[in-house]
Amino acid sequence: MMLSTYPEKPISYLYLVGEHGGIRRAADVLGINPSVVSRQLSFLERSLQLPLLERRGRNVVLTEAGLLLADEYARTCLRREQLERQLQDLRHMRGGSINIRVGQGMVEDVVKYVVKEFSAAYPSVFVNLMSGDMQTTVMLITKGEVDMSVSFGPTGAHGLTCHSFNRGPICAIVPPEHPVASLPSVGIAELGQHRLIAMNENFGLQRYMNAIFKSEGVIYTPSYCCNLFSSAIALSQAGLGIAFMTAQSIKEPLARGELVAVPINHRLARESQCHLLRNGDHRLTPAAHYFWQLLCRYFNAEEKGDI
Incomplete structure (x- = not known):
């Protein structure tokens, strides 16, 4: 029997076992009983007449044959994702597409100073502009599902090409009548005396705030938590918190x-x-490369105060 005739499901299970270091962990990711994974892998081993797993201490690792299968499965998935993107281009009847993730607080500037100029140069390219937390963004870039991102946080991402630009300072945002509004700057001890508004833990901004409060030995105890900057702004405008x-x-x-x-x-x-x-x-298309250049040019100019 040729490899292409084997069911894909057990091979996908094998790949997840290798990724997560155990049958139970793979089953948790799949949301199924570990016995189901074990049966499928046993079937695959009998069909191939080769061992695919071996135990090392408390972990299960793939044999040489298992690694070959898992690697081929990963390449197949990547080819399918690339094919889907090409088909998406055809569905939109465009001259290609670009997938971009932009942190919520920077969407307006990216649209005004980058997307507008890009669309004038590449009017036939479909732009998929999304927002989301940095952890998910890094995963999607690594998998090739997102071409590039504009993210905000204390650190960049290891293993990715990264250009960093100063965008501070981070400010306390309050209505004009708030006691903090008249201060030239505000310390952490003062902030701790007021009702605070937090963003979701996955936001780069919130990671900054957590690090700032922790460094001062002050516990961050917000009265509200949001997953949209617009929600935090509305709460602040209503005088309900900083x-x-x-x-x-x-x-x-x-x-x-x-x-x-x-x-x-x-x-x-x-x-x-x-x-x-x-x-x-991942090699960028000419259009995506141009978009990347526009991003770098804009944030470099903003950092220098030229915008």
Whole structure:
């Protein structure tokens, strides 16, 4: 029997066992009983007449034959993802597509200064613009499902091409009548006396805030938690708590005098950075490469104060 005739399901189970180091862990990822995974792998071993797993201590690892199968399965999945993207291009009747993830606080600037110019140069290219947490973004870039991202956080991502730019300072965002609004800057001890607004733990901004509070020995105890910057802004405008973000993220409310951005007096807040990320192992299309160049040019100019 040729390899292509074997059922794909047991091979996919084998791949997950290798990825997660055990049958039970793979079963947890799949949401099925471990006995189901064991039976499928036993069937595959009998069909191939080769051992695919061996135990090393408490972990299960793939044999040489198992590694060959798992590697071929991974390559097949990657080819299918690339095919799906090509078919997506055809469905949209476009001259290609670009998948980009942008942190919520930077979407407006990226659209205004990058997407607008890109679309003028490549009007036939479909742009899939999404927002999301940095952890998921890094995973999607690594898998090749996202071409590049603009993320915000204390650190970049290991294993990816990364260009970092200063975007600080992180500020306390309050309405004009709030007691903090009249301060030239605000310390962590002062912030701890007020009701605070937090973002979801996966947000790069929240990782900054957690690190800042921890370094000062102050417990971050928010009254609200949001997964949208617009929600945090609305809470702050209503006088219900202090939100945290950079002044660049709320240019319009600041210009209208609806909110005040008070810089946080802390080194991490002053040195906050955004990161342009992409997988250096994946070759960009000419259109995607141009988009990447526009991103680098814009954030470099913003860091220098030229925008």
